[in-house]
Amino acid sequence: MIAVELFKLVWRVRTWFSIGLMCALPLVVAIFIAVTHLSPPPGQGSAFLSAVLDNGQLYPAAALALVLPVFLPVAVAVVAGDSIAGEASAGTLRYLLARPVGRTRLLVAKLISVTTFTLVAVIAITVTSYATGVLILGPSRASAVGTGGLSGSIAPGGNGLPTAGLQAGAAITSLSGAPLTTLELVERVLGAMAFITVSMLGVAAIAIFLSTFTDSALGAALGALAALVASEVLVTLNAASAVQPFLPTRYWLAWIDFFRQPIFWRDIQRGFAIQAVYVVVFLAAAWANFATRDITT
């Protein structure tokens, strides 16, 4: 069943169209920056963007930061919201279940399919933006190095502000100022990719949960996005500090901590944990609903 779901994912135009769009946004941004040589001043704009003029190799990180707040969650919510509701409204759900495909199996296969979609999207964004960075913004230019070049992004609750500039030459520095070897950089980019993929699973689980209640894929996707927007609002609200540690978007930016030296693990671990909780809770709720529901569409 998992293979069947992946096949369906691969053969849908929507999959590649949305991934293409997500790859296109960083490309557009890169072109503007390269043409105007105006990057956001440190501390403003999207994470890492202020640094990419200095080093195009950092562009994947900047690109991920660009798509993370809206594009990626929207795409994931649309795919996950469609998972059961789309099959129900198309009428294919009843034929799958009469095959029979167990309802639990179907849910798990759908989650794996959505996870795969997220991972492929993140990989595609990373690869295309690396190429974009190197080709359009150019590899690192020592001449452009200035102090505070990498200070554009500070994770909430980060430890210590990056202050120092780049070390000499092509080396890439961490946010904390220490240089990173290429191997370390690759490891950290992979870590960030994994973390971002996992960060999306909470949204995916919420959307799949809603998808088992309705025949409207759009309704499920928008419902999950509404939950995210609510979470984003509460994350910035001081009065809501009591619930903040449990919000699905609370640790979304913790992937930036992969680029500190040493890696600042606390928020990363919490981010993984909170997503795991969301997946377990909402998938269990989805299962409880779906397994007992009459299929009348």
Add this chain to the structure above:
Amino acid sequence: MITTRNLTKRFGNVEAVREVSLDVREGDRYGLLGPNGSGKSTLVRMLLGLVYATSGEISVLGHRVPNQASRVLPEIGALIEDPAAYPHLSGRGNLRLLDAAGPRGERRTRRRRVDDALEQVGLAGIDRRPVRAYSLGMRQRLGLAAALVRRPRLLILDEPTNGLDPRGIKDIRDLLVGLNDEGVTVFLSSHLLPEVSALCTRIGVLDSGRLVLQDQLESLEQPTGHVLISTDDPERAVATLDGLVEHRDGPDLVVRAPDPAELNARLVRAGVRVRSLVVRRRSLEEIVLDVTGTGSDQFGVPASEPGGTVKAPPPPSADGAPPDPADADLPAATDAVPPAIPKPEIS
């Protein structure tokens, strides 16, 4: 093959299916008839484990549904209301995908089985066009092919000839009869009476969720004891058959005659020239209309009341049809032998 006991399904306050005890035997071509909204689809979905019964029991191929549905369903090919397919994939792609989704879809034989099923439903020549571009009839055929891919022992088909042209309807009927000859039990629901009467050996009639009739079609379609005669000399015929003629319309007479051969001999002896002599049988339409009330999509008359449905008691001549005990306390309505108005559908 399929037995249900006192099967009931309630959606909120609405009882879609009430105490249905179905009995489909191996080798049957069973036709489930009933007006729109009488619960046919809900019943079919319960047999397939898609809708859970409120009370009652279902046994299909000797296993309990829905608890053991995963053991039963691989043996069943189903068409559940409209066919459904992934519109961006080709017909073949859809069948392969669906086959890969469940158990018993061996990859080794998949290509063959898909091609065989497409050929059976008359789609052998389809190309790589996506299903999006298919006509309604092609989709219907594809839906039937999907039901046949795993070579099931039991076919459960909801309105299988929906959207097909007369040629398509005949093709599918021949296909189903052929499969039935090979041992496949066919259970279909329909509101197209001519379809069921041409195809089925056994029927059940649902009305407002109740199974009001279930019997072999042959025994239901007994002669009514009436013979239609058309003659050039109706006066002489009436005089000869004094007292037996119940109705006269120009040259056509309706004669009460339990033995049509005897009637014929009598007319010949009297020298009456007879153009045609037809033994009247109860048509399926009469049988169904007798036992059903108003369709649930009709309003203005009390369609169903707590006590039951207003309907005509079976006519006295219908010995083959066991009167539903529920009918006993119902008021009599309409005349015993309703005039046969050709009507393709009940509604």
